[in-house]
Amino acid sequence: MTTNRRFVMGVAAALLFGFSANVATAQAQTKELVIFAAASLKNALDEAAAAWVKETGKPAPKISYAASNSLAKQLEQGAPADLFLSADLDWMDYAASKNLITPETRVSLLANRIVLVAPSDSTAQVALTPGVDLSAALGSGRLAMGNVESVPAGKYGKAALEKLGGWDKVKDKIAQADNVRAALLLVSRGEAPLGIVYATDAAAEPKVKVAAVFPEDSHPPIIYPVAVTKDATNPDAQGFLTYLRGAGPKAAFEKQGFTVLNRPANAS
Template structure:
């Protein structure tokens, strides 16, 4: 039998699957990078679909979505930005879920920083000395908003505010500490776990800031089988394992 007669039936079986391979574009908070790298690699290998992840501060991503950016799924590190998009009718009805939880920590440059107790008696200016406190943008980026709220709750904000070095997102703030440009920073616990050049010097009390929640939703710009499939995958057992490996608390069933 000629070789082409052997190949044609096999191609006929493969082509339907190939023809339906789709691309899903996910806008995700920068703090999700490591988990999303693992989840996307696993999903693509299993599904045949491709997933493109754009990582940035939740505020920047939400503004891009407002302006018509072609994203399919949004994972925010703060409910407020998701609330804004929902109020403007930019979410698929019924698709929003609280996916993850996180906590807030004070990180120090290096691997052997002394631990501190974070509370109203912490002399943070003395701890910083002439250095800066790295934070994500305190008025727009979730990690910065939570960090400022915690410092205000503890009565520490006014004294330390002049020493804050603000960055576009939490990973950028983490990088300032990792490279030694800032001796301390406020980031999520999951970010600290992803960087071996910093030490967790202390943990902020859970009641010092609003609960850190990561909602996820399908955006109401287009519908495809792939985006629905990936949204389901994000709430499944394999994604749960990847999120938990990075230190997130998984909220979605």
Template sequence: MASAIGELAALLVIGTTGALAQEKVTVFAAASLKNALDAVNQACTGEAGHPATISYAASSALARQIEEGAPADVFMSADLDWMTYLSDRKLIKSETETRLLGNSIVLVAPADSTIEATIANDFDLAGLIGEGRLAMANVDAVPAGKYGKAALKSLGVWASVEGKVAQAENVRAALALVATGEAPLGIVYKTDAAAEPKVKIVGAFPADSHPAIVYPVAETTGSQGNGPRAFLECLRSAKAKSLFEEQGFTVLTPVASN
């Protein structure tokens, strides 16, 4: 009898652990979201049951990891292209996709730099860089790099600086190159610049010089339990909106009703 009771207790523990494990949420999110999403994650703990586990990297790298079978419940990209990439491969639940946030890109320099810039058509970016490098996220794959390249092409200066670009694996790595003084200038999101006291903004790129910066979020087809949906709902809450706006993001969706 004691043995049977012990086996029953063990089964109950295993069942409970399994249920809790299903509610754990794994989020793959663009590197530029780190400060804001960490704060939102803590604020959403009540709704989701416990904080999500968040992995930050370039949207391109995360999308490919999901494609290769990485166990993510939620994907939050810094552009629409990589969400579409997964949608085309039936790797996200399309009915859960939300275009959540907006952002802008800026030119940054080390905080003690004397560089001044007026961003306009044909401005002398190459002259401002001098013998140094322009730090950017990968311009062919990472959203921040793609937006930056598009802006420079639109303004007619890409050809003059293409050979001076130091490409980083994600936007936070590009930001670090400027913060440490390894690059005299860099192109990052406005929210990244606000999060790093060792850099300053020396110019803002016109919104019409590049595609609109949109951060979509969705559940993956591999998500399980109610946790991922609860997390998505909390991302649209009033408290999440406030935290995103504190970090400089524009919230594109209406606040979800309770």
């Protein structure tokens, strides 16, 4: 092979390599931001994401909503996501224990309440006081809740009823759902006379009304942590998390009934 021919081929190879590298870089930069978020965040997070897109000109993030336990397990199984927003501390702790998040990015972002809801035309009256018995209000129906062993809202609801001394009276009349929005749907459709959901879910669904609010001391604090995942590939992951902690999304979260905490995970 002549020197000139080797030179030409070398230049071509270099140009091809550079082109391939630029394509790879462009693809990495345009890859959509993927977010795993608790189902109860949908209304507020959709609004916050839309505002972020409008303000930054970035592509709309792809948000997958489900129960926190399901999302944590998906991460563990290798599902790609850049951010994880959980509806309780336990499932974020689980993700941390499996090395699925970047610990220094973790923030306790929001707080919530759980409430007892009924269809909007219901006449049920319930007082969530010690010794509460929901059997009469349920009649032949069931109490809609997230799965009481894994879904955060279900776990909080069971804990509250146990603290109030009402769990044993209704534990055989529970309709357990895969996530809190599914439990809300059962009540909004009139398929369940009562349900336990977050206050923010009740505010988002006009076909239900709040029958009673659980005392705050009847269950562990309801905290929503967020963190960048360990295998995040989108460079906007940290930027979006920072945006969620800012003034813009605060109004969206508060409008839906969340309390904005915005504190590092190790803060008291």
